[in-house]
Amino acid sequence: MTSIENILFQHGPMMSSELANRLHSKESIPLNTASQKVSRNGKIKKIKGFYTSNQSFCFLEQHEQSGMYYERFVKSLYENGKKYWYCINALKLHGGMLRKDFLECYTNYPIQALKGHLPFNKVLQKFVEQGILVYNSPYYAIAPKFSMQRNSSVANRTIEMIKTDTLSSFHSLVKNIGLISFNTGEYFAEYGKFRWSFKGVSAVTGLFQNGSPGFLLADILLGTSIYKDDVNFFIEKIKSIQSFSNAPRLIPFLIVDDLDKEALGLLKQKGVVVGFIKELFGQKYAETLKELVSILTNAGASLKKNPEKYLDLIKQLKKYNEGLVNNIRGTLFEYMVGHIHSIDCQSIDLGREIIENNARHEMDILAIYSDRVVIAECKAKRSQIDFDVIDNWISIKIPAFKNWFDKQETYKKKRLEFEFWSTSGFTTTALNKLEIFSNSAQKYKVIYKQAEDMRQIAKDMDNKKLKEELDNFFLKTDV
Numbered sequence: 246m247t248s249i250e251n252i253l254f255q256h257g258p259m260m261s262s263e264l265a266n267r268l269h270s271k272e273s274i275p276l277n278t279a280s281q282k283v284s285r286n287g288k289i290k291k292i293k294g295f296y297t298s299n300q301s302f303c304f305l306e307q308h309e310q311s312g313m314y315y316e317r318f319v320k321s322l323y324e325n326g327k328k329y330w331y332c333i334n335a336l337k338l339h340g341g342m343l344r345k346d347f348l349e350c351y352t353n354y355p356i357q358a359l360k361g362h363l364p365f366n367k368v369l370q371k372f373v374e375q376g377i378l379v380y381n382s383p384y385y386a387i388a389p390k391f392s393m394q395r396n397s398s399v400a401n402r403t404i405e406m407i408k409t410d411t412l413s414s415f416h417s418l419v420k421n422i423g424l425i426s427f428n429t430g431e432y433f434a435e436y437g438k439f440r441w442s443f444k445g446v447s448a449v450t451g452l453f454q455n456g457s458p459g460f461l462l463a464d465i466l467l468g469t470s471i472y473k474d475d476v477n478f479f480i481e482k483i484k485s486i487q488s489f490s491n492a493p494r495l496i497p498f499l500i501v502d503d504l505d506k507e508a509l510g511l512l513k514q515k516g517v518v519v520g521f522i523k524e525l526f527g528q529k530y531a532e533t534l535k536e537l538v539s540i541l542t543n544a545g546a547s548l549k550k551n552p553e554k555y556l557d558l559i560k561q562l563k564k565y566n567e568g569l570v571n572n573i574r575g576t577l578f579e580y581m582v583g584h585i586h587s588i589d590c591q592s593i594d595l596g597r598e599i600i601e602n603n604a605r606h607e608m609d610i611l612a613i614y615s616d617r618v619v620i621a622e623c624k625a626k627r628s629q630i631d632f633d634v635i636d637n638w639i640s641i642k643i644p645a646f647k648n649w650f651d652k653q654e655t656y657k658k659k660r661l662e663f664e665f666w667s668t669s670g671f672t673t674t675a676l677n678k679l680e681i682f683s684n685s686a687q688k689y690k691v692i693y694k695q696a697e698d699m700r701q702i703a704k705d706m707d708n709k710k711l712k713e714e715l716d717n718f719f720l721k722t723d724v
Contacts, residue, residue, distance in 0.1 A: 248272060249286050250305065258304035258317045260296070260325060292318070294371055295326040315391035318377075323474075328353070331478050332368060333387070336378075338469050340396025340542065342386040344405055346433040349440035350464050353481040357438040362485070365440075381605060397596030398607055400541040403576040404468050407534060410569045412443050412465060414526060415500060419445060424496065425461050436462060437486035443498075452494040463498035467522065468538035473507040480515050500525070502535055530565040533558060544580065544595040548587040555580050556710045559718060570718075578625035578719055579609045582666050584711070585702060586612035586619060601645035608646065610664075618656050620646050621664040625719060630667045632674040638665060639682050647689065661689040668719050670695045696720045 246254065252267045253259070259267075261283050269279040283303065292302040302321045308314045319337070322330035335351035336343055349356055354365040369385060372378040379386050384398075396404075409432070416430040425445030434444035443463040452459025464479055476499065483497050499512060500520040512519050523531035537558050540547040547554065559577060562570040570577075579595055587593050590612040597608040610621035622638055624630055643663055650661050671679065671693070683691040694702075699720070703712040 247286070247288060249283060250288060253289060253303060253305050253308075257311075257313050258302065258308050258321075260321055261291070261301045261303050262298070264303050292375055292377070294375070295322060295329040297325050300325055309390050315387075318391070328363075329368065329372075331481075332372065333377075334475065335478065336385065336387050338466070338471075338475060339404075340394075340401055342384055342395065342398065342401050344401075345383045345385060346440065347405060347408070347442075348385050350433070350442050351466075351478055353439070353478045353485065355438040355485075356435060356440050359438045359485075396542050397544065397594070398598055399576055399579060399596030399609070400544065403541055403573050404538055406572055407538065407569065408442075408465050408467060410566065410572065411467070411500065411522065411526075411534075412463075414566075415443060415463065415465075415498075415520070416445075418525060419461060424449060426458070436460060437482075437489065439482045439485065441482075442500075447496060449496075452496070454494050455491070457493065459494035459496065461496040461498060463500060463520075465500040467500070467502040467534070468542065470505070471501060471503065471508055472505045473511055476504075476508050476512055476517075479517065480511070483515070483517070502531060527565070529561070533561045533565060537562070540580070541576070544583065545593050548580070548583050548593055552584045552587050553708075553710055555584070556714050559714055563718075574719070575623075575625045578666075578668060579623045581711070581714075581719060582621055582623050582664075583610050583612070585706070586610060586621070588706070590614045590619070599645070599649045601648045602641075604641075604645065606642055606645045613656075614659070617660045617662055618650060619662045619664060620650075621666060623666045625668045627669060629670050629672045630665075630675050631672045632678060635665070635671070635675045635678050639678070663689060663691050665691075665693045666699070667693070667695060668699075 248268060248271055249264065252264060252271065256267070261280070265276060265280040265283045268274070268282060269276045272279070290304050290306060296302070302318060304314060319330070319333055322333055331352045332348070332354070335348055338351075339347075343351070348369075349365050352365065352368070354368050355362050356365050358364060369378065369380070373380055376388055376390070379388050412432055416432075419425050420427060420430060424447060426448050429446035431444045432442065434441055436444050441462045442465050443461075445461045446458050447461045448458045462483070466475070479497070479499050483495065486492055486495070497517045498520055499517055500522065502522045504519065504521075509519060521531070522534065536554070540554055540558070555577060559570060583593050583595050592613045594611040595609065597611045599606050599608070608620050609623040610619070612619040612621070622642070624634070646663070647661065650656055665679065670676075679691075679693050683693065699715055700712065703715055
């Protein structure tokens with residue numbers, strides 16, 4: 246092991262400048278010589294292209310399996326490559342995964358060519374090429390090798406639905422009170438070559454300049470703790486636009502559900518309007534959204550601790566925002582199936598993603614029992630499940646899940662079961678396919694559930710709340 250490798254082995258990943266300084270002290274050689282040795286060493290791994298003074302982040306292959314690798318990499322960007330840190334921080338804030346249009350909003354990289362700035366696509370390409378991010382259209386995610394705790398994909402998608410719905414409500418509000426002109430509101434719009442969650446033209450007196458109206462620009466952050474550094478992306482975007490010659494007058498709006506005091510102070514100091522959801526749409530609605538996001542991001546633990554909480558939230562959301570609760574009906578149905586399994590299983594997971602057979606696959610429900618493992622597919626559709634959906638489940642998903650199951654040493658003595666739950670039932674051809682497959686399967690059990698099966702389960706559980714929501718929400722045909 247070389248001196249350079251030994252330093253990394255003892256002290257963990259570090260910047261090339263720090264590594265050179267340590268080598269300089271250890272071997273009593275000139276600092277310039279130490280820097281050259283670090284630069285030329287081919288036995289260590291490096292991340293390049295993100296740092297000031299042409300530095301690199303140095304580590305050993307074994308570090309990629311340790312928790313310190315991710316934390317030190319993030320710190321290295323914050324201290325030596327701040328403009329790139331915004332991207333990683335945005336992903337970190339949102340459970341490691343973000344849809345492209347949201348990520349464009351949460352970084353201060355322009356989406357169109359702008360002098361003095363690297364555009365979004367080039368920055369993200371650098372991250373992907375070095376294996377820091379992975380792109381599975383339309384989502385960017387922090388690479389699995391960083392071993393950070395992640396939200397499930399179903400939680401991420403649902404939180405994004407909540408944000409989109411909140412933006413729609415915000416649009417109605419600012420339009421109705423006259424902050425923006427009628428029919429000018431746009432979602433995920435470009436302005437000043439940057440992406441914004443919302444944009445509207447404002448004809449409010451005082452915003453006109455040289456006969457031209459001003460603009461309202463907004464981004465939204467919810468479902469996570471937000472601190473001072475986390476709001477700088479927004480401030481930097483506004484700062485860039487205001488640096489333009491003949492810059493328009495703006496109303497910058499950041500919509501949040503919660504905010505650290507320092508972050509709030511910074512935003513106020515910079516003239517940003519902070520739109521708390523509780524102030525915009527009411528305290529009760531804000532609390533309901535916060536509780537919903539919490540159970541989605543901690544689904545397994547929530548189901549074990551308070552399995553019926555989601556049923557109360559469905560009732561509350563129906564009062565405040567029936568459109569939203571109907572939009573996330575699929576996610577809530579998965580949660581309901583998870584609820585049923587959570588009564589007796591040892592552990593449960595929603596939205597577990599795996600990579601098998603050269604493709605990414607998602608398990609709606611993964612329930613681990615003392616004697617078996619259940620992988621369930623859940624569909625809350627208005628129309629019956631057709632043959633193609635069942636054929637894809639049988640020919641693509643089940644083989645991938647079976648391969649994954651066979652590799653899990655802890656499941657060796659457990660049997661495997663597959664379930665397909667449908668609120669709307671199955672077409673005749675789909676049902677025939679299921680029946681034939683279920684009767685012929687030998688290495689695992691295959692079960693399918695329809696409306697009456699679910700009603701019987703709720704009856705057997707003697708759960709009045711579940712039975713009511715099954716009839717009034719999940720199995721209701723006119724939602």
